[in-house]
Amino acid sequence: xxxxxxxxxxxxxxxxxxxxxxxxxxxxxxxxxxxxxxxxxxxxxxxxxxxxxxxxxxxxxxxxxxxxxxxxxxxxxxxxxxxxxxxxxxxxxxxxxxxxxxxxxxxxxxxxxxxxxxxxxxxxxxxxxxxxxxxxxxxxxxxxxxxxxxxxxxxxxxxxxxxxxxxxxxxxxxxxxxxxxxxxxxxxxxxxxxxxxxxxxxxxxxxxxxxxxxxxxxxxxxxxxxxxxxxxxxxxxxxxxxxxxxxxxxxxxxxxxxxxxxxxxxxxxxxxxxxxxxxxxxxxxxxxxxxxxxxxxxxxxxxxxxxxxxxxxxxxxxxxxxxxxxxxxxxxxxxxxxxxxxxxxxxxxxxxxxxxxxxxxxxxxxxxxxxxxxxxxxxxxxxxxxxxxxxxxxxxxxxxxxxxxxxxxxxxxxxxx
Ligand SMILES: Cc1cc2nc3c(=O)[nH]c(=O)nc-3n(C[C@H](O)[C@H](O)[C@H](O)COP(=O)(O)OP(=O)(O)OC[C@H]3O[C@@H](n4cnc5c(N)ncnc54)[C@H](O)[C@@H]3O)c2cc1C
Numbered sequence: 001x002x003x004x005x006x007x008x009x010x011x012x013x014x015x016x017x018x019x020x021x022x023x024x025x026x027x028x029x030x031x032x033x034x035x036x037x038x039x040x041x042x043x044x045x046x047x048x049x050x051x052x053x054x055x056x057x058x059x060x061x062x063x064x065x066x067x068x069x070x071x072x073x074x075x076x077x078x079x080x081x082x083x084x085x086x087x088x089x090x091x092x093x094x095x096x097x098x099x100x101x102x103x104x105x106x107x108x109x110x111x112x113x114x115x116x117x118x119x120x121x122x123x124x125x126x127x128x129x130x131x132x133x134x135x136x137x138x139x140x141x142x143x144x145x146x147x148x149x150x151x152x153x154x155x156x157x158x159x160x161x162x163x164x165x166x167x168x169x170x171x172x173x174x175x176x177x178x179x180x181x182x183x184x185x186x187x188x189x190x191x192x193x194x195x196x197x198x199x200x201x202x203x204x205x206x207x208x209x210x211x212x213x214x215x216x217x218x219x220x221x222x223x224x225x226x227x228x229x230x231x232x233x234x235x236x237x238x239x240x241x242x243x244x245x246x247x248x249x250x251x252x253x254x255x256x257x258x259x260x261x262x263x264x265x266x267x268x269x270x271x272x273x274x275x276x277x278x279x280x281x282x283x284x285x286x287x288x289x290x291x292x293x294x295x296x297x298x299x300x301x302x303x304x305x306x307x308x309x310x311x312x313x314x315x316x317x318x319x320x321x322x323x324x325x326x327x328x329x330x331x332x333x334x335x336x337x338x339x340x341x342x343x344x345x346x347x348x349x350x351x352x353x354x355x356x357x358x359x360x361x362x363x364x365x366x367x368x369x370x371x372x373x374x375x376x377x378x379x380x381x382x383x384x385x386x387x388x389x390x391x392x393x394x395x396x397x398x399x400x401x402x403x404x405x406x407x408x409x410x411x412x413x414x415x416x417x
Pocket of ligand 1: 258369
């Protein structure tokens, strides 16, 4: 079923009775060429690109819960390509370009909105870093504009510019950054993969990974054993646990990140704004809710819910930056489990087991990476060599120390990235 304006008009006039499910609900087959473990954004995108770009359609995505139930449906939806370091810079640039053609490639409205991202800075040192980052972005072919205080004031006049402790010095503006509707991204990729023959199997938890003579041969699941020539692990916050099924210990810690949404308001925040001193970020959803978040909860956990001190911290940061936010009522908050790597950058690599591949370490920035990660992971699985945009995301950098990409300069403490 393809979406088109004509189709929407027809359905609107005939009681919306002609829509069909977006993807099938198949039983697992005994064997596949490729099994992707994890039906989050990254797993579904991987399956989509395996089929769409590499002609691999005998593929299953195994998801222990339901599509969209993980971080892909829990994030604050920010999409950007404003990284500084070689490795990250070209990858996120590649991902943003895929975002820009995504609705057309999927024939699905993911509500990608390039409303611009403004990263505020509040000191001379932060301004220097913003200028350096802007130059890296421009060198990479992306867009960056350094705004002074008046430039920021013209765009977002409601900030507390004169805050004694954190006065706004200016901002790094990234016009092509923005947001997308997170669960629509999962649904769009699931539908696109399914249309090309991929089996999307929900309520199917992988409980074991079968390895014979150093080669993966399949997986054990709550719906039985399934054989596979190749297996990709893409399970975000559960990466450590699932890799352990193959006897691997990953350099990943799982931490909780919370997000918040207010009641629906009339349009008042046009861009995505981030607060350089308080790690607070905010945008307004198309329904009108203010969507915002802050730091990790600061301790390792698999609980997809957060603690109250962090709630207070995030609210304080919001009130410091834009006191007007205090009039809005918070409707909901929730948490997701982040796969934090020691340098804050991801891993897309083969493992020491033939046919077993790994995609993880997205920390709290993996939503914007969904198209790029799926695209590059599919390339690695299909061709057994890294995609040119993801050559530096090697697992062994944490063993050798060569090629670490510590974007934040915070060292090897997982919860600080
Ligand atoms: C509150 C919050 C805010 C965020 N904000 C942003 C943001 O603004 N911008 C941004 O770029 N990123 C953001 N992120 C990060 C981003 O959401 C994640 O990095 C990304 O979604 C992770 O990849 P995923 O979508 O594949 O994960 P998930 O959706 O979590 O997918 C992993 C899937 O694996 C499944 N799974 C786990 N174990 C098994 C098993 N044994 N068998 C089968 N399936 C299994 C899980 O059920 C899950 O569905 C945020 C995250 C959170 C929680």
